[in-house]
Amino acid sequence: MKEIIRTLTEAYGPSGDEGQVRALIEEMVRGVVTEMRTDPLGNLIALKKGTGGGKRVMIAAHMDEIGLIVTHIDKKGFLRVGRVGGVFAPTLMGGRVRFANGTVGVIGSEKWLRSNDAPKWEEVFIDVGATSPDDAPVRVGDVACFSRPYEEMGDRLIAKAMDDRAGCAVLVQALRDLGESPHDVYAVFTTQEEVGTRGALVSAFGIEPEVALAIDVTDTGDVPEAPPMAVDLGAGPAVKVMDRGFLSHPGVKQWMIDGAERLGIPYQREVLQLGSTDARAIQMSRAGVPTGALSLPARYIHSPSEMVDLRDLQGASNLLVGLLKEPIAL
Amino acid sequence: MLLKDLSEARGVSGDEGAVREVLLKAVEGLVDEQRVDALGNLICLRKARRPIEEGRWPRTVMVTAHMDEVGLMITGINGDGTLRFEKVGGIDDRVLLSKQVLVGKDAVPGVIGYPPIHLIPAADRQKAPDIGKAAIDIGAKDKAGAERLVSLGDYATFRTCYEVLDEGGLRTVKGKAFDDRAGCAALVELLHEDYALDLYAVFTAQEEVGLRGARVAAFAVNPDVAFALEGTICDDLPKKKDVSPVTELGKGPALTFMDQSVIADRRLVRLLVDTAEGLNIPYQFKRAAAGGTDAGAIHLAREGVPSAVVAVPSRYIHAPVSMLSLDDLDHTVQLMKAALHTMEGGLNA
Numbered sequence: 001m002k003e004i005i006r007t008l009t010e011a012y013g014p015s016g017d018e019g020q021v022r023a024l025i026e027e028m029v030r031g032v033v034t035e036m037r038t039d040p041l042g043n044l045i046a047l048k049k050g051t052g053g054g055k056r057v058m059i060a061a062h063m064d065e066i067g068l069i070v071t072h073i074d075k076k077g078f079l080r081v082g083r084v085g086g087v088f089a090p091t092l093m094g095g096r097v098r099f100a101n102g103t104v105g106v107i108g109s110e111k112w113l114r115s116n117d118a119p120k121w122e123e124v125f126i127d128v129g130a131t132s133p134d135d136a137p138v139r140v141g142d143v144a145c146f147s148r149p150y151e152e153m154g155d156r157l158i159a160k161a162m163d164d165r166a167g168c169a170v171l172v173q174a175l176r177d178l179g180e181s182p183h184d185v186y187a188v189f190t191t192q193e194e195v196g197t198r199g200a201l202v203s204a205f206g207i208e209p210e211v212a213l214a215i216d217v218t219d220t221g222d223v224p225e226a227p228p229m230a231v232d233l234g235a236g237p238a239v240k241v242m243d244r245g246f247l248s249h250p251g252v253k254q255w256m257i258d259g260a261e262r263l264g265i266p267y268q269r270e271v272l273q274l275g276s277t278d279a280r281a282i283q284m285s286r287a288g289v290p291t292g293a294l295s296l297p298a299r300y301i302h303s304p305s306e307m308v309d310l311r312d313l314q315g316a317s318n319l320l321v322g323l324l325k326e327p328i329a330l
Numbered sequence: 331m332l333l334k335d336l337s338e339a340r341g342v343s344g345d346e347g348a349v350r351e352v353l354l355k356a357v358e359g360l361v362d363e364q365r366v367d368a369l370g371n372l373i374c375l376r377k378a379r380r381p382i383e384e385g386r387w388p389r390t391v392m393v394t395a396h397m398d399e400v401g402l403m404i405t406g407i408n409g410d411g412t413l414r415f416e417k418v419g420g421i422d423d424r425v426l427l428s429k430q431v432l433v434g435k436d437a438v439p440g441v442i443g444y445p446p447i448h449l450i451p452a453a454d455r456q457k458a459p460d461i462g463k464a465a466i467d468i469g470a471k472d473k474a475g476a477e478r479l480v481s482l483g484d485y486a487t488f489r490t491c492y493e494v495l496d497e498g499g500l501r502t503v504k505g506k507a508f509d510d511r512a513g514c515a516a517l518v519e520l521l522h523e524d525y526a527l528d529l530y531a532v533f534t535a536q537e538e539v540g541l542r543g544a545r546v547a548a549f550a551v552n553p554d555v556a557f558a559l560e561g562t563i564c565d566d567l568p569k570k571k572d573v574s575p576v577t578e579l580g581k582g583p584a585l586t587f588m589d590q591s592v593i594a595d596r597r598l599v600r601l602l603v604d605t606a607e608g609l610n611i612p613y614q615f616k617r618a619a620a621g622g623t624d625a626g627a628i629h630l631a632r633e634g635v636p637s638a639v640v641a642v643p644s645r646y647i648h649a650p651v652s653m654l655s656l657d658d659l660d661h662t663v664q665l666m667k668a669a670l671h672t673m674e675g676g677l678n679a
Contacts, residue, residue, distance in 0.1 A: 016593030041634035069588055071617045072574030080573055082619040084588065122573070140574075140615045141587035141599070192593060202634030 001313060002157070004028065004169040006150045009159035012100055014067030014084050014143040015192045018042055020100075021063040021165070025189050028172045033187065043203040044189040048175060054182030055328050058209035058289075059174075059320065060200050060278040061167035062193035062216065065160070066302055067143045068097060068107075068126065077130030079105065083121070084143055085194030090118040091303040097144035103128055103137045105144060146304040155234065155310040162306035164193065166296050167215035170313050174320040181324045193278055200278035204285035211252060211290050211328055214279035215316065217308070218243075218270050218295035227273065233297045234309035236266030237316035240293035245276030246283065251330030252292030255323065263322040265315045270295050290330055294319065332356055333515040333659070334492040337505035340432060342401030342418050342485040343539045346370050349397040353514060353533050360521040361531070370535035371547040372397070379524035386676045388554030392530040392635075393520060393666070394544055394624045395513030395559040396537035399506070400648050402486040404433065404466070407477060411470030412443065415486060419538030423461035425649040431466060434484035440468040488650035500580045501656035508652040510537065512642040512659055513559035519663040526674040537624055541591065544624035548631035555598060555636045555677070557666065558625040561654065562586075562616055562641035574617040577643035580655045582612030583662040586639035588619045591626020595636035597677055602638065605669045611661050616641060640666060 013021035022044045026036060034049040044063070066085035073079055092107045099105070105126040109119035126144065130136035138144075146160040159165075171187050178185070186207050191199035193216075204212065218238055221229030231238050239256045240248050260267040272295075283291040294316055299307040332352075341349035350372050357364065361374040382389050400419030407413055413433065417426075427444040442464055447455070466486060470476035492505035505511075517531050530551045535543035548556065566578040577584040585602050586594050606613040616639075629637035642662050645653040 016588065017596065039633055040636050041629065043634075069619060071619065074572040076572075082588075084593075084619075140617055195593060198630055199634075201630055202632065206633040 008165035015064040018063040042191040046187040048185045050183040055210040058212040062190045073133040079126040096147040098147040148304040173317040197281035201281040204282040216277040217298035238268040238270035238295040243272035245280040249290040336511035340487040343398040346397040372533040374531040380526040392553035392556040395517040396534045411476040412465035430489040431486040433486045440466040443467040508644040509561035509647040512561040541627035545627035548628040560641035561644040564643035576618045584616040591622030594638040598638035
């Protein structure tokens with residue numbers, strides 16, 4: 001699983017430009033799934049046909065990550081940028097970014113080294129070593145993602161884009177380990193989650209699932225002075241009860257809890273005050289879908305150094321396999 | 331002149347009938363099917379005039395422009411005969427003061443009254459006014475007098491005439507609601523051409539209050555790909571810093587890479603750029619991720635619809651007077667026609 005996570009987090013894939021990640025995942029699940037297709041919004045829909053008598057189950061993990069989009073190149077070749085998804089200014093200074101074509105840039109600001117405050121958005125720029133718009137290796141409309149190496153500290157894994165490549169890795173691993181299942185499992189690697197759960201909305205319309213889960217990261221309450229939250233890193237995957245945009249289907253929530261108890265997998269219950277996931281969009285598709293979310297605890301979400309714990313990810317993958325092998329009665 | 335008729339037609343969100351009438355006349359003889367749906371969208375189909383190859387994608391293209399404009403709705407009649415109002419769509423309070431408006435079906439003239447400078451303390455002149463205290467004055471003697479002329483729920487629009495400005499240079503014109511009557515005018519022009527694809531021209535309702543018409547129209551039409559034609563932000567007045575204007579007048583149609591509602595489909599953006607460069611049609615990018623368009627609703631319809639936005643730069647939108655260059659409008663039509671023809675050869679699904 002570590003190798004999958006490394007490969008996926010090192011890939012480039014801001015919202016709307018998930019092609020590189022999609023190609024990697026296609027290779028990872030080829031031979032394991034029955035069929036694959038890419039829908040009009042770029043979602044990769046991988047179906048593992050069941051042996052019969054089961055349900056149509058959709059499990060979503062999003063491929064896209066946050067980024068910075070070039071809106072202007074000034075006379076000296078510096079790039080001005082807008083945000084793709086929830087990028088926070090304090091995470092930027094001195095950091096590096098990478099564009100689809102490999103161009104590397106340094107993030108600077110107008111008040112560089114003269115202030116301890118986070119820069120205002122209009123003060124941020126990217127330096128790609130250019131001296132004018134003519135020799136800039138990127139164009140207006142190109143998107144940059146954080147550039148930061150993947151690192152391991154025992155079970156703690158650190159990388160950019162753990163949100164939600166960690167979820168993608170869990171889903172890939174579960175597909176590989178699943179073997180026979182009565183259910184038609186639609187593993188959907190979604191697009192454009194960070195700009196409003198857009199890929200999940202349209203893929204759910206196409207699949208019409210009977211049960212659905214989203215696999216995504218969630219905050220933890222275990223760092224110094226964190227807002228109170230009963231989720232710790234390394235204490236197991238979290239069964240989401242609620243977040244800002246979503247209330248879990250009680251039956252789906254209980255299905256996950258019962259499964260974890262039965263399999264002896266440590267788990268936590270999650271109530272998140274901010275944010276939401278693909279589960280929100282799937283739940284509201286067509287006439288409504290019983291939907292839950294399995295969360296992966298993560299620290300420093302939407303920074304270049306998101307930290308997860310391998311045991312949580314393995315627990316999540318094992319739980320998915322255990323759940324999908326058995327009949328589902330909500 | 332279609333743009334003049336469209337600009338002077340009054341059609342705040344939810345009340346697009348007058349604009350639709352102008353358009354129904356304009357598309358007469360150009361479309362094979364037309365209907366008005368439950369939300370007031372005008373959905374027109376110009377069928378392929380040449381056969382579509384088997385297996386080619388896309389076959390059905392939806393192009394939209396929204397009929398509605400921002401404006402006001404009458405929510406109360408005061409004892410003194412003045413009218414209370416709410417804004418419909420996004421309007422900065424500061425552009426409303428002392429403006430002339432037309433109220434209701436009968437176009438009753440009025441003015442958004444504001445005290446003269448003599449009565450405003452010096453300190454208050456530095457602050458944005460409280461529009462909640464403003465009212466529309468239609469000159470009525472009292473409440474009963476006002477009630478003879480207007481009813482609660484009536485819409486009010488800015489009173490602006492269309493005029494040609496710099497005929498020899500940028501071919502600038504000014505008028506009301508170029509967002510998005512410019513798009514409507516361009517979309518009608520697209521219907522004068524023969525294509526080897528089914529073209530749905532959809533004139534949408536209620537864009538300014540949340541892309542509402544486009545959402546249901548896209549569900550019904552179920553197109554393969556879509557384009558929204560817009561009149562977009564243009565702020566090319568001098569800037570203190572070397573930062574970009576969002577768009578510039580006279581520099582060609584503006585292509586969106588991303589706004590708050592949609593990330594434009596990269597294949598369609600590439601198609602537009604390649605088409606423009608191949609034919610030497612001027613174009614520019616909309617250099618900000620601000621605003622939202624019908625494409626935001628359309629691309630999320632059903633299983634998803636690859637969508638892009640092409641816009642005519644328009645100064646001073648969401649205010650009484652907007653300004654555009656007819657060159658930009660012509661180039662928008664030229665680019666869209668050429669892009670539709672390029673698509674006849676198919677795209678990579």
